[in-house]
Amino acid sequence: MTQKSSILWADDEIDLLKPHILFLQQKGYDITTVNSGIDAVEEVENHNFDVIFLDEMMPGMTGLETLQQIKQIKPQIPVVMITKSEEEHIMDDAIGGKIADYLIKPLNPSQIWLSVKKILQNRQLIEERTTHSYQQDFMNISMAIGEAEDHEDWANIYRKLTYWDIQIDSTENKSMHEVLETQKTEANSSFARFVKDHYLTWLEEKNQQKPMLSNQVMKRKVFPKIKEKKPLFFIVIDNLRLDQWEEIEPLLTPYFNVREKDTYYSILPTTTAYARNALFSGMMPLDMARFYPNLWEDEDSDDGKNNFEEDWLKINLEKNRIQCKTSYSKVIQTNQGKAVLDQFHSMLQNELNVLVYNFVDMVSHARTDMKMIRELAPDESAYRSLTKSWFEHSSLFELLKKIQAAGAEVVVTTDHGTKKVNRPYRIIGDKNVTTNLRYKQGKNLNFEGGKVFEVRKPEEAKLPKLNVSSTYVFAVEDYFFAYPNNYNYYVNYYKDTFQHGGVSLEEMIVPIVHLSPK
Missing domain, CATH: 3.40.720.10 (Alkaline Phosphatase, subunit A)
Structure with a gap:
């Protein structure tokens, strides 16, 4: 059974607020009421609350003074300041006191409920909305990956994946994160094929369809x-x-x-x-x-x-x-x-x-x-x-x-x-081969074809070469190059590290x- 959320409401006219309190109780909240700031501070010292409603205009200790004391005792409790006044300096002081919300009397029940819901269910509502929105967009992104024809299409796909990466990261729904990671992997695989097919043509002087490099x-x-x-x-x-x-x-x-x-x-x-x-x-x-x-x-x-x-x-x-x-x-x-x-x-x-x-x-x-x-x-x-x-x-x-x-x-x-690399790719070369994990330049490079972008004529990629037989090989997706010598040590040392030099959206x-x- 889900535990009820508890609310402390401090107002010197608390009896006039009974309809609002009853409304919140019907919505499933436990309400504790007090008539003064001193009583509110005492309640906070002795009990735990999920939200505090605080009237600004109370005799004795004002709402702002009460807010200051509450924040010193339990700074993480969200406080909603309630006032009859619309004076700007009061709003500024309340906001400066790190309130969670600010309501102006006269109140209506839906206004109060919305404030509570926004504070207590904010993360859950955002997570549900984010999950639903990404599920809706998942098919659009998949279709875009399959239909991408030019560099602008891929830039747009990467922007969308980045947007959802950050949005889903702010939630706790790990299942959606796994779905997104799968989609990013699919995108990088298709992007690697796209780069293999088009990169060298981008470097041709007359090509007007190339991206800004x-x-x-x-x-x-x-x-x-x-x-x-x-x-x-x-x-x-x-x-x-x-x-x-x-x-x-x-x-x-x-x-x-x-x-x-x-x-x-x-x-x-x-x-x-x-x-x-x-x-x-x-x-x-x-x-x-x-x-x-x-x-x-x-x-x-x-x-x-x-x-x-x-x-x-x-x-x-x-x-x-x-x-x-x-x-x-x-x-x-x-x-x-x-x-x-x-x-x-x-x-x-x-x-x-x-x-x-x-x-x-x-x-x-x-x-x-x-x-x-x-x-x-x-x-x-x-x-x-x-x-x-x-x-x-x-x-x-x-x-x-x-x-x-x-x-x-x-x-x-x-x-x-x-790019965060996860998968090793065996390659053999002489002692003069570059040490970078995501690309190799040298002669007599030996590797299995397929998951690499090989440039046998460096001049076509506008790259210099050390000798006549030099070639460049670029790792794609999340692969990284590993030598057969000390292979297991090498793989364990570099797996799940961030590297650069190769072909990926990132x-x-x-x-x-x-x-x-x-």
Whole structure:
């Protein structure tokens, strides 16, 4: 038998409220009544209640004073403030006291019941509605997966799956979560086939049906927004997926309007060395290596692959005949983030400020290497939560608040996403083969065909090659490459970790957002 919910109602005219109390009792609620704030506090000290109704205008201890004491004793109990007054300062004080609802007399029974229902059954009602809505949309998404013909179709499918992922994540209905995971798996399988069929054609100069790729982002989404003597901030958060952005965006809504929210396709490999360098240079990796060999680091180099981002940026600006005062900053450590905040005033003198925040990338790799982080983010829901928590306490959030206060605009994006990998895929290569788990470049690669995207002629994918017989192989869906040597150890170590470099919705379709200050 379900236990009745209990309500405490404090009002110095409680006898006049008997019809309302009787109505709630008929709806199945237990009601305790008191005539003063002092009695209400005593009841809260000695008993547990699910909701408290509190009259604001009581003699002796006022409703607001009573609210303050109740919150000190049991801060989690939802309190509904009831008043005859519509004065704004009373509403402000009540809201500041973290009330759950605010009702103005005269009351009617349905108004009270709705307030109680909203507070006590909110999660259940949302869960039922979410489950029902996703069940209705499930068939639409399945049909869209089967009928998808172009990159826009796939971007829309991924947006829908991301929306439902976050909505269902807020419920406790695990059965719907399992259904969604199955549908995401189906989508990624079909998406991999789509990419195999179309990726190389996207790179042909005359193709007008291709999506916006990494090397086109700044020309199309950043440069047109540069204005003389007005600062624009271009922020690249490394490794940020669409679902992670959706978790962050609500934190920014008090400060910014979303002028434009779009997605673009990260080039392959979906790694920092290739995708981010393409983002900044406005070129594909083959052209970067061919025309600027002094800046391009090959796979066999021991040097960092992203040491020349500022140089690539300057080349891109020159190529597009853009002359503007520019700054570039990379934030990997806390002290670097603080330095950016300290330099903010001088940044306002620039027309373009480019900033790279590497923390999300660090978290994803730390999740592989550190047991603590691995336990903190055992699944995608926790990974989103971890990203949100980082952002809330980051120097980046502080920077964005400063940008808003200064009235400047922002373009936020990433270079690629990540994929949670589960299934190993055996591959054999020599010692010079790349170590990345989601793609391999080298010669004499030996693997079973099928669940990979193989590029035998790297130049067709606008990729450089170390020698004549070099090929690229990209993992698809949730596979990751594993060598036969120490196979079981390798599989157990990397299974259920977040990786990037391959072909998946999560890695390739990434957000780009234009924010204007409120």
